[in-house]
Amino acid sequence: MEIEALGWVITLEPGEILGPGMFLALVVALLSGYPVAFGLGGVAVVFAALAMALGVIDASFLAALPQRIFGIMGNLTLLAIPAFVFMGAMLEQSGIAERLLETMGRLMGRLRGGLALAVVIVGTVLAATTGVIAATVTTMGLISLPAMLRAGYDKSLATGVIAASGTLGQIIPPSIVLVVLGDQLGVPVGELFVGSVIPGLLMSGAFALYVVVISALRPELAPPLDTTGLPPLTASGLVNVLAAPLILILLVLGSIFFGIATPTEAGVLGAVGAMALAAAQGGFSRAALRQVSDSTVRTTAMVIAILIGSTAFSLVFRGVGGDVLISDLLLQLPGGRTGFLAVSMLVIFALGFFIDFFEIAFIVVPLLLPTARQLLGPEGLLWLGVVIGANLQTSFLTPPFGFALFYLRGVAPEEVSTGDIYRGALPFIALQLSVLLLILFFPQLVTLLPSLASAAAG
Amino acid sequence: RIRRADEVKAGSALPLVRWRMATSWPHSLDTIFGGAETISRRVREMSAGRFLIQPFAAGELVPGLEVLEAVQNGSVECGHTASYYYLGKNPALAFGTAVPFGLTAQQQNAWLYEGGGLEAIDRLYSDFGVRSFPAGNTGAQMGGWFKRPLEGVASLQGLKMRIPGLGGKVMAALGVNVQVLPGGEIFLALDRGAIDAAEWTGPYDDEKLGLNKAARYYYYPGWWEPGPTLTALVNLQAWSRLPSEYQAMFAAACHEANGLMLSRYDALNATVLQRLIKGGTQLKFYGEPILQAAREATDQILADSAKDATFKRVYEQWRSFRQDVFAWNRVNEFSYTRFAFGEAKGAP
Amino acid sequence: MRGWLSWAERSLSWADRIDALNRLAARLARWALLLMLALGTWNVLGRYVGLAVGRNLSSNALIEGQWHLFDLMVLLALGYALQTDDHVRVDVLQSRWSPRRQRRVELATTLGLLLPFVLVVLITSVAPTLRSWQLWEVSPDPGGLPRYWVKSLIPLGFLLLGLQGVAQAIRLLHGRPPTSHDHGGEG
Numbered sequence A: 001m002e003i004e005a006l007g008w009v010i011t012l013e014p015g016e017i018l019g020p021g022m023f024l025a026l027v028v029a030l031l032s033g034y035p036v037a038f039g040l041g042g043v044a045v046v047f048a049a050l051a052m053a054l055g056v057i058d059a060s061f062l063a064a065l066p067q068r069i070f071g072i073m074g075n076l077t078l079l080a081i082p083a084f085v086f087m088g089a090m091l092e093q094s095g096i097a098e099r100l101l102e103t104m105g106r107l108m109g110r111l112r113g114g115l116a117l118a119v120v121i122v123g124t125v126l127a128a129t130t131g132v133i134a135a136t137v138t139t140m141g142l143i144s145l146p147a148m149l150r151a152g153y154d155k156s157l158a159t160g161v162i163a164a165s166g167t168l169g170q171i172i173p174p175s176i177v178l179v180v181l182g183d184q185l186g187v188p189v190g191e192l193f194v195g196s197v198i199p200g201l202l203m204s205g206a207f208a209l210y211v212v213v214i215s216a217l218r219p220e221l222a223p224p225l226d227t228t229g230l231p232p233l234t235a236s237g238l239v240n241v242l243a244a245p246l247i248l249i250l251l252v253l254g255s256i257f258f259g260i261a262t263p264t265e266a267g268v269l270g271a272v273g274a275m276a277l278a279a280a281q282g283g284f285s286r287a288a289l290r291q292v293s294d295s296t297v298r299t300t301a302m303v304i305a306i307l308i309g310s311t312a313f314s315l316v317f318r319g320v321g322g323d324v325l326i327s328d329l330l331l332q333l334p335g336g337r338t339g340f341l342a343v344s345m346l347v348i349f350a351l352g353f354f355i356d357f358f359e360i361a362f363i364v365v366p367l368l369l370p371t372a373r374q375l376l377g378p379e380g381l382l383w384l385g386v387v388i389g390a391n392l393q394t395s396f397l398t399p400p401f402g403f404a405l406f407y408l409r410g411v412a413p414e415e416v417s418t419g420d421i422y423r424g425a426l427p428f429i430a431l432q433l434s435v436l437l438l439i440l441f442f443p444q445l446v447t448l449l450p451s452l453a454s455a456a457a458g
Numbered sequence B: 001r002i003r004r005a006d007e008v009k010a011g012s013a014l015p016l017v018r019w020r021m022a023t024s025w026p027h028s029l030d031t032i033f034g035g036a037e038t039i040s041r042r043v044r045e046m047s048a049g050r051f052l053i054q055p056f057a058a059g060e061l062v063p064g065l066e067v068l069e070a071v072q073n074g075s076v077e078c079g080h081t082a083s084y085y086y087l088g089k090n091p092a093l094a095f096g097t098a099v100p101f102g103l104t105a106q107q108q109n110a111w112l113y114e115g116g117g118l119e120a121i122d123r124l125y126s127d128f129g130v131r132s133f134p135a136g137n138t139g140a141q142m143g144g145w146f147k148r149p150l151e152g153v154a155s156l157q158g159l160k161m162r163i164p165g166l167g168g169k170v171m172a173a174l175g176v177n178v179q180v181l182p183g184g185e186i187f188l189a190l191d192r193g194a195i196d197a198a199e200w201t202g203p204y205d206d207e208k209l210g211l212n213k214a215a216r217y218y219y220y221p222g223w224w225e226p227g228p229t230l231t232a233l234v235n236l237q238a239w240s241r242l243p244s245e246y247q248a249m250f251a252a253a254c255h256e257a258n259g260l261m262l263s264r265y266d267a268l269n270a271t272v273l274q275r276l277i278k279g280g281t282q283l284k285f286y287g288e289p290i291l292q293a294a295r296e297a298t299d300q301i302l303a304d305s306a307k308d309a310t311f312k313r314v315y316e317q318w319r320s321f322r323q324d325v326f327a328w329n330r331v332n333e334f335s336y337t338r339f340a341f342g343e344a345k346g347a348p
Numbered sequence C: 001m002r003g004w005l006s007w008a009e010r011s012l013s014w015a016d017r018i019d020a021l022n023r024l025a026a027r028l029a030r031w032a033l034l035l036m037l038a039l040g041t042w043n044v045l046g047r048y049v050g051l052a053v054g055r056n057l058s059s060n061a062l063i064e065g066q067w068h069l070f071d072l073m074v075l076l077a078l079g080y081a082l083q084t085d086d087h088v089r090v091d092v093l094q095s096r097w098s099p100r101r102q103r104r105v106e107l108a109t110t111l112g113l114l115l116p117f118v119l120v121v122l123i124t125s126v127a128p129t130l131r132s133w134q135l136w137e138v139s140p141d142p143g144g145l146p147r148y149w150v151k152s153l154i155p156l157g158f159l160l161l162g163l164q165g166v167a168q169a170i171r172l173l174h175g176r177p178p179t180s181h182d183h184g185g186e187g
Ligand code: NA
Pocket: A126, A127, A128, A129, A130, A131, A168, A169, A170, A171, A172, A173, A174, A175, A176
C-alpha cells in the first residue's frame, strides 16, 4: 500500500500489520480453549482470506498447503513418534515402567524425591534414544506420572520434572532436532552431536540437583516411597525388575550405537521389544494391545495435527511477508555480536511459544545464518547450533504455549490441572536458562569435546 | 518505509513485479541454492529493482520435492529444482537432469540449447502447464562414500547404499540393497553403519554433511550423474503475463546461473578434494568391471522404459545426439584431457 | 414445533452416525499401526537375515510401505481424536467458564476455526490428488510404491475430521455436550 502526501511516499507493507496480527489472533484463538492444532489452522485460514482481500496473496498461494501436509506425511523421522509412544504405553500398560520407576525410586534409598530423581535418570536415558520431544514427553507422562501421583507427589513438581526431563531428548544426542539444525546451519551433524554432550549432561545434572535440594528443603512435595507394606528389595528381585527395561534400553540404544538401525527404526524395535517383554512378564493380552494401540493412534494423531496446523500457520505467515519483517529486524540491530545474539535468542525464545521446532528451524535459522557467519565465523556456527538447541528446549517449557506442556497435558489424568503443569515448569525453565547462559558465556563447554575429538582423529 | 516521491517515480516505466521462487535446496547447499540467488539478483539488477524474485529454501513454502507441483498449481510463479525428481510423474523427465552414462555438463548444455533437448523437455513440461530453463550444473559428481573398499561386481551384492533415482535403479539391478533416506539421516546411518555406502554430490557438499567422517573410501566417478542440469521452472500463465523485457531478463539470468554454478563447483571441489585427501579420505576408482556391468544394466533399464512411446521419443533423439557428441569429443576433448591431466600425473 | 423436534432428532442421529464412522476409521488406524510396527521390524531384521541368506529381504517398497501405513493411521484418526477429545487445548480460561459458556465458545470456534480450515484443505487438496491419479504417479525412487492413493488420504482424513466437527456442532446447537458418551468398547 502506497500513500503519497506532501512529496513523500509512505509504503506500508501489509506484512507489517498482518504478521503481528496473526500472532495476536493466535493468542486469542488458543485462549478460547479450542484445540491448539485447529487454532493454528483456523487463524491461518482467516488471515489468508484477509490477505487475499487486500491483494497480498492469490487464492492459488494456498495450493501449497496440501503439499506441505504431504511433506509432513512423507517425513520418515516422524515415524519415531508412534513407535516411542507405543513403547511407553506398552511399558505402562504392562506395569514394567511403573516397577522400574518404583524400583529405581526405592534404589535411591529412602531418599526424599527418589522417584523424581529416577524420572530425571530415566528421562536422560530415554533422551539418549530419541530426539522427538513429543514422543519423549508423552512416553514419560504415560510411564511415570501415574506412579508419582500414587506416591503422593506434589502435582507441579511431578509434571515439571517430567516435562523438563522429556525435553532433554532435544539436546542429548542422538537428536533429530540437532540433525535438522546441522542441516540448516551447514554444520557437520556429528560435531553438533559431540558438542551437545556436555550441555545436555549439564541440564540433566541441574535437574537432578534441583530435585535433591527441593526435596530436602520441602519434604512434603516429594514424599519418600512408602515401602513398609512391600517386601524388602532383594538382589534377585532387583535384577528381575531391572532386566526388562535394561534389555529394552540396550535394544534401542544398542541398535543405534552399533549401527543396526536408524533412530526411527530403533523406535520400532523398542515398541516390538516392549510387547515381547510384556508378554514374557504376563502383562500382555488382546485387550492390553487394543488399549495401547488406541492411545498410540490418538496421541500420534494429536501430535501430527499440531504439526499440520502449524505448517498452515507458517505458510500464511510467509505469504503475508512476516518472515521479511523478522529478517529486517535482525539486520538493523545495534551492538554487533552481543546485540545480535541477545535479540536472536529472544526471538527464538518467543517463537518457541507459538510454533513447532521444525518451523523455527526453517523460518529463523536461515534468517540468522548470513549475519551469524559474519559475526561468529564458521567455527562459531557449531556453538551457535548448540546454543539454539538449548534455547529452544527452554521455550518448549514456557507457559502458556510451551509444546512440551501441551503434550504432557494430552496424556495427564483429569486430576492434574493445566495450572499445576504451568507452575511445575517454572523452576525448570530457570534451570535451563542458567545452563543456556553458562554455554553462552563459556563456549568451551560446547567446543571442548569436538576439538578433542578432531585432535584425536588428526 | 518512507521515501521521496520523485525517487519512487523515477524508473517506474516498467511495472513492479514480485515473484516467489520455490526451490528444492536448503540454504546450507549454498552453491546449488546459489543458482536461485543468481537468477534473483540478476533480474533485480537488470530491471533496476522493478522485477523481484524471492527464492525460498526447501520446506519454506513447499517441501523440496514438491516444486513442480507448486509451479504447476500456481502457488509460486517459478521454481529452481532438478527435473529427475519428478520421474514418478513422467519417467522421461530424467533426461532433463542426468541419466547414467549420459552427457557431461558441456554436452548436456549442447543437447539442451542446440541439440533439440530443451524442446523435447518442454514438450513434457507443457503437460504440467510449465516451461523450463537450464539454470545450473554441478559438473560430474562423485560416486559416493563406502565404509569398505569394493572388490568387483560381486562385492555389490547385498551392500546397503543410499542412492536415489535412476542411479539407484541401476545399483539395484547389480544387487545393491538400495535405501532412500532423507538428507538429514544420511550421516547418522552411514556413521553407525546402518548403511554401508551413501552418495550425495561432490567434495564440497559431501564434506558439509560430514560424510568423510562417516566413511573412508570415496569412489569415482559418479557415473549416474556425469553432468546434471538444475532447472528453473516457470508457470506458463505467469510467463505469458510477464512483460517481454522481463522475459528476456529471466532467460538471460538463467543462462548466467547455468554457467556460474558449474564454475563455482569446479573451483570449490578442487580445493576441498585436496583437504579431504589430507584428512585421510582414500580415493578409489570404480574399476572397469563394475562400470561395464552398470552400463549394461543402464541400457537394459532405458530399453525397458522405452516401451512407453513418450519416453522412447526423447530417448532415441537423445541417444543419437550422445553418439555424435561422444564421437566428436573423443577426438578433441578426450585426446587432450587424457594426455594433459589423465592417467600420467593428475590422478591421485 | 413438531418439525423442529423431528429435525433435532434426525440431526442428532446423523451426529451419532458420524461418530460411528470415525470409530470405524479408528479401528482401521489401529490395524495400520500394528502393521506399520511389523513392517518396520521386518525392514531392520530383513537387512541382516537377507545378508545371511543372500537375498534382499528389505526394499524401498517396504520402507515406503511403512510410511504409507503411518499416513493411513494418522489421517484416519484425525476425526476420532477430536471425538475422544485428545487434541491438546489451552484450558486456562475454559476451565473457569460455566458449561453453557463453554458450549457457546466451543460452537463458535468449531464454526470459525475448525470448519474453515478443513474446508480450505479439502478444496486445495482435491485437484492435486486427481492429477496424481491421472498420471498414476509413482515414487521417483527405485522400487518405490504408487503415490496417488497416499495423496488421497489428505482429503479423506480431512473429510472425516470435518464430519466430526459437524457432528459436534450439531450437538452443541442442541445444547448438548459435543461428543456422545458411548465411545470405546468396540473391538
Ligand atoms: Na536425544
